[in-house]
Amino acid sequence: MSHLHTYEIDKKYSKSVAYFSMEFAIHQALKIYSGGLGFLAGSHMRSAYDLKQNLIGIGMLWSYGYYDQNRDEDRYLKIEFRRKRYYFLEDLNITVNVKINGKDVYVRAYLVPSELFNSAPLILLSTDIPENDYLSRTITHKLYDSNSETRVAQEIVLGVAGAKVLEELKIDPEIYHMNEGHSLPMTFELYKKYQNIDEVKKRVVFTTHTPEAAGNEEHNIDFLFKMGFFSDVSLEEVRNLTGIDKNMFSLTIGALKMSKIANAVSKIHGDVSNEMWSSIEGRCQIISITNAQNRKYWADKNLLKALDEHEEFELDSRKKHLKRLLFDEVANQTGKMFSPEILTIVWARRFAEYKRPGLLKYDLERFENMLKNQKHPVQIIWAGKPYPFDTQAINIFNDITYLAKKHKNLAVLIGYELDLSMKLKKGADIWLNTPRVTREASGTSGMSAAMNGAINLSIADGWHPEFCREGINSFTIPTEGRGLPIEEQDRLDNKSLMDILEHKIIPLYYDDRKEWMSVKKNSISDVIPAFDSGRMVHEYYTLMYNA
Numbered sequence: 335m336s337h338l339h340t341y342e343i344d345k346k347y348s349k350s351v352a353y354f355s356m357e358f359a360i361h362q363a364l365k366i367y368s369g370g371l372g373f374l375a376g377s378h379m380r381s382a383y384d385l386k387q388n389l390i391g392i393g394m395l396w397s398y399g400y401y402d403q404n405r406d407e408d409r410y411l412k413i414e415f416r417r418k419r420y421y422f423l424e425d426l427n428i429t430v431n432v433k434i435n436g437k438d439v440y441v442r443a444y445l446v447p448s449e450l451f452n453s454a455p456l457i458l459l460s461t462d463i464p465e466n467d468y469l470s471r472t473i474t475h476k477l478y479d480s481n482s483e484t485r486v487a488q489e490i491v492l493g494v495a496g497a498k499v500l501e502e503l504k505i506d507p508e509i510y511h512m513n514e515g516h517s518l519p520m521t522f523e524l525y526k527k528y529q530n531i532d533e534v535k536k537r538v539v540f541t542t543h544t545p546e547a548a549g550n551e552e553h554n555i556d557f558l559f560k561m562g563f564f565s566d567v568s569l570e571e572v573r574n575l576t577g578i579d580k581n582m583f584s585l586t587i588g589a590l591k592m593s594k595i596a597n598a599v600s601k602i603h604g605d606v607s608n609e610m611w612s613s614i615e616g617r618c619q620i621i622s623i624t625n626a627q628n629r630k631y632w633a634d635k636n637l638l639k640a641l642d643e644h645e646e647f648e649l650d651s652r653k654k655h656l657k658r659l660l661f662d663e664v665a666n667q668t669g670k671m672f673s674p675e676i677l678t679i680v681w682a683r684r685f686a687e688y689k690r691p692g693l694l695k696y697d698l699e700r701f702e703n704m705l706k707n708q709k710h711p712v713q714i715i716w717a718g719k720p721y722p723f724d725t726q727a728i729n730i731f732n733d734i735t736y737l738a739k740k741h742k743n744l745a746v747l748i749g750y751e752l753d754l755s756m757k758l759k760k761g762a763d764i765w766l767n768t769p770r771v772t773r774e775a776s777g778t779s780g781m782s783a784a785m786n787g788a789i790n791l792s793i794a795d796g797w798h799p800e801f802c803r804e805g806i807n808s809f810t811i812p813t814e815g816r817g818l819p820i821e822e823q824d825r826l827d828n829k830s831l832m833d834i835l836e837h838k839i840i841p842l843y844y845d846d847r848k849e850w851m852s853v854k855k856n857s858i859s860d861v862i863p864a865f866d867s868g869r870m871v872h873e874y875y876t877l878m879y880n881a
Contacts, residue, residue, distance in 0.1 A: 336505045338390060338455040340448050347387035349879050352507040353378065353454075354392045354496055354517035356488070357400075357477060361451045362753040365399035365418055366458070368477055368719065369684035370778055371543055373755075374599075375513055377628040377778075378874075379453035381867035384630060387454065387875070390505065392496040392517075394488065395423070395444055395458035400477045401722045403748040409739075410732045411748075413722045415476065422450060423458065429465065430498040433562045434487045439473065440465040441495035443502075459495050480723040486553060486561045489585075493519030494565060509879045512540045512593070515551060515585035521592035522565040522572070531575055531592075535618075539878045540593040542586055542620070544775045545606050546688065555583040577616060590617035595881055597874075599625045599776040600797045606772055621877060624797055625776040626870035629862055632782035634760050641858050646851055653787050653854075660761025663754070664715065668738070668745045676743075677843045678713045679835075680762035680788070682750060683779050685720035685727045692730050693768040695737060696828035704832070705741050710840045717747040717758060759783040764839060767792035768831065770823065771813045784808070784861040787854045791839065793827070801865065807856035809834055 336350070357372035358364075360379060367373070375391070382389040397417055404412040424445040432439050442463045446456040461473040472479075473487045497520045500507060510520060524534045543549060555578065558564065564572045573579055576591045590596055590611060596618050598604040604622030611617060634656060640648035657674040664672050672678065685691055694714070695701045704712060716734050720727035731746070738744040747754060759765070765783035767774075767790065777796035784790055784801070790808035792798040802808045811831045815823030842850050863869055 336388075336390060336455075336503070338445065338448075338457075338503070338505075339388070341383070341386050343388045344386040347385060347389075347875050349388060349509060349875070350505070350507045351387070351389040351509040351511055351879055352392055352496070352500055352505070353382075353389055353511045353513060354492060354520060355513035356394060356492060356516045358391060358393045358456060359752055360446065360453050360456065362751055363422075364420065364446070364451075365751065366393060366396045366477065368400040368721075370776070371514060373627070374543075374625050374776075374778055376453070376752075377626065377631070377867040378513075378871055379456060380628040380631050381871040382454035383448055383452050384628070385868060385871060387871060389454045390500075390507070391454060391456035392492065392500070393456060393458050394474055394477070394492055395420075395460040395462075396477045397460070397462045397475045400719065403719050403750065405748060410735055411720070411728055426457070426499075426503070428499055428502045429463070430495050430502060432490060432494045432498070434470070434473070434490050435483070435561050437470070439470045439487075439491070441491055441499070443499045457496075457499060459491055459499065461491060478721070482553065483561065486558060486563055489516045490519045490562055493517040493521070494523045496520060497523045508537065510538050511874070511878070512538065512589055514541065514543050514549070515589045518585050518588050518592070519563050519565065521589075522563070522567045525567055525575070526565045534592060535594045538593045540589040540596040540618075541599065541623075542589070542596060542607055543599055545603070545610060545773060550584060550586040552582045552584045554581055556581070558583055577614070587611070587614055587617070590614060590620070593618045595878055596620045597623045597878060599623065601800055602772070602795060603775040606775075623870060623873045623877060624800060624865070625778045625781075626865045626867040627778055627782040627785070629785055629866040629868075632756070632759065633785035633862075637787055637858065641855060649787070649855070650851070656760040656786070657763075660715075660757045663757055664745045664747065667747050670742050670745055672713045672743070672745070676711050676713050677763050677840060678715065678761065679764040679766055680715045680717075680758050680783075681766045681768070682715070682717040682755065682758045683767070683777075685718040685731050686724070687726050687730065688770050688773045690768045690770065690824065690827075691716060691718065692734060693824060693828055693831065694766065695734070696824055697832065700832055704836065705743055710844050711743065712840065713743045713745075715745045715747060715758065715762075717750045717754060719750050755779070755782075759788055760786045762786075762788035763843065764788065765790050765792075767798070768811070768827070769793055769795055770820075771795050771816055781861055781865040784857045784865070787858050789839075789853055789857050791831075791834065797865065801860065803856070803860070805838070805853070807853060807860045809839060
């Protein structure tokens with residue numbers, strides 16, 4: 335156990351682990367995350383604390399966070415970068431030095447003590463300190479900087495400085511866990527230390543999170559070498575270790591070659607990953623450990639209590655209360671008053687094109703007819719942050735904002751961070767998930783929504799098929815369009831989605847409250863314990879760390 339742990343370690347979880355991640359969503363006040371990867375890492379840290387595991391997080395202290403989501407004078411998306419100050423962090427009085435692009439860069443370490451937010455201890459790294467020149471200070475300014483030199487520099491800081499800080503603290507982890515490939519430079523730093531690939535491999539495990547190209551980063555190998563990505567390991571040696579002989583170096587392939595075992599984040603994603611990387615010789619095994627979320631943090635206690643005590647009236651009125659709290663936020667941001675009696679559909683997650691935020695309105699005429707239906711009214715809320723330099727995603731966000739101008743039962747909210755995410759999950763009746771099939775690795779937002787009595791309506795991708803009992807605890811949008819051109823796929827998926835809403839879900843909500851209540855109760859009880867992160871962090875120990 336390290337001196338950073340304020341809790342007694344459970345013997346079952348005594349193996350020491352350093353968990354490296356670019357982002358952690360631990361608390362609303364600590365804005366160092368963008369989306370699902372961070373939410374997942376946050377739940378991991380909370381459950382590691384709950385189960386008293388010997389784990390320490392290694393992350394980055396982003397001076398400007400991801401970005402602040404605001405509106406311009408016409409209410410379209412406005413991206414702002416504001417410096418954050420955190421007086422609750424503990425300065426560890428440790429500065430380490432890393433070489434980036436042939437230059438010395440100094441990295442300072444700060445601690446998020448475990449008692450602060452009830453999470454395992456978290457060390458955050460910053461280059462934004464007086465010892466560095468301006469350029470070096472900008473390395474830890476913005477999460478996922480769009481400049482590839484800065485981006486690679488961030489990865490070197492996370493991996494190499496992270497490993498060096500642990501050494502300074504006299505912490506010698508038995509396992510280094512890379513949450514996504516960003517911290518890969520750490521493996522070359524370890525190789526430099528042990529000069530033996532087997533010694534490195536037995537200490538390293540890797541979680542791959544996405545089949546998306548953007549999430550499986552590639553860079554020119556000479557550029558990486560020049561930047562110092564491989565510590566002082568020669569290019570020839572890097573090629574030997576990773577088997578990568580091309581000019582483009584894939585971080586995911588590198589990670590699969592430098593680890594003893596890797597995992598995908600749902601059963602489907604396990605199949606997709608094994609197929610994707612099947613041609614890589616000598617890669618480690620890829621198993622699947624399905625993502626999960628921390629119930630203690632996400633689930634509304636009163637809702638769970640009403641469920642436990644079989645108090646249906648209480649369950650119903652509590653859900654209405656939670657809807658009112660969300661609708662106060664809607665009114666505050668948009669000037670629209672929503673009613674807790676009306677079926678409320680929410681689409682909220684990172685605004686990426688493949689997640690198809692606009693799928694619901696694909697057939698605009700049919701969509702507007704649904705919005706105008708007086709007998710069976712609906713309310714729809716969108717929220718999410720597009721990547722600040724992704725014009726396509728920003729345009730979709732602004733299109734939906736434009737559409738919302740003429741409908742009083744449509745709202746687009748800004749500021750999709752932990753607090754708003756919590757309000758949306760607690761206030762939603764239907765949690766809508768519409769990615770292009772096989773492109774979603776896990777889709778954890780639906781788990782925390784289900785914990786709060788929101789019923790999932792999702793494409794059969796990610797975690798959903800492992801959870802779904804069709805019509806009993808959730809609903810699935812059939813996808814006949816696999817393999818067809820994108821336009822045709824979207825048309826068919828939209829038709830299936832609207833058919834389910836109009837013929838199944840809306841009538842169920844208004845005409846069969848007893849059955850609706852039953853689906854809602856099953857949604858809450860089925861998601862726990864299988865998709866509570868206590869199960870997940872236990873599996874990481876048994877299947878990965880101790881393997």
